[in-house]
Amino acid sequence: MSEADALDIVxxxxxxxxxxxxxxxxxxxxxGVGIAFLQALTQVQEITLTFVPKIVAILVTVAVSAPFVGAEISSFTTLVFSRIESGF
Structure with a gap:
């Protein structure tokens, strides 16, 4: 494996x-920016207000983007295994 191959994989x-x-x-x-803007407008400084909407939004986003993320990881895995199989 040459330096170029290693850099390409990295x-x-x-x-x-x-x-x-x-x-x-x-x-x-x-x-987070939207909630910070809302807190600045209303001057409500509740700490837990930032966590629940973020957690819900992230969970929904992960559920929606799971096929894309899986395809990206699968593509990378296929690339690495094909390089190993061909001997770099």
């Missing part, structure tokens, strides 16, 4: 991690 692994975690992170960010 680059693909990082891309897979970003693609798999991206939907949940973005939804959590948008819900």
């Amino acid at each position: 680059q693909r692994a990082i891309w897979t991690i970003l693609a798999a975690s991206g939907p949940a992170v973005f939804v959590a960010m948008f819900v």
Whole structure:
């Protein structure tokens, strides 16, 4: 295995991690900003108000994006196994 092969696999692994975690992170960010905006408008500083909507939004997002995340991980796994099979 050369350095180029190792860098290619690491680059693909990082891309897979970003693609798999991206939907949940973005939804959590948008819900958090929306709740922070709501708290700033109403001056209600309840700490638990931020957690429940985020958890629900993330669970829904993970359920909806599960086929996409599974396809990304499967694609990466197939790539790594094909490289192992061909001897890099």
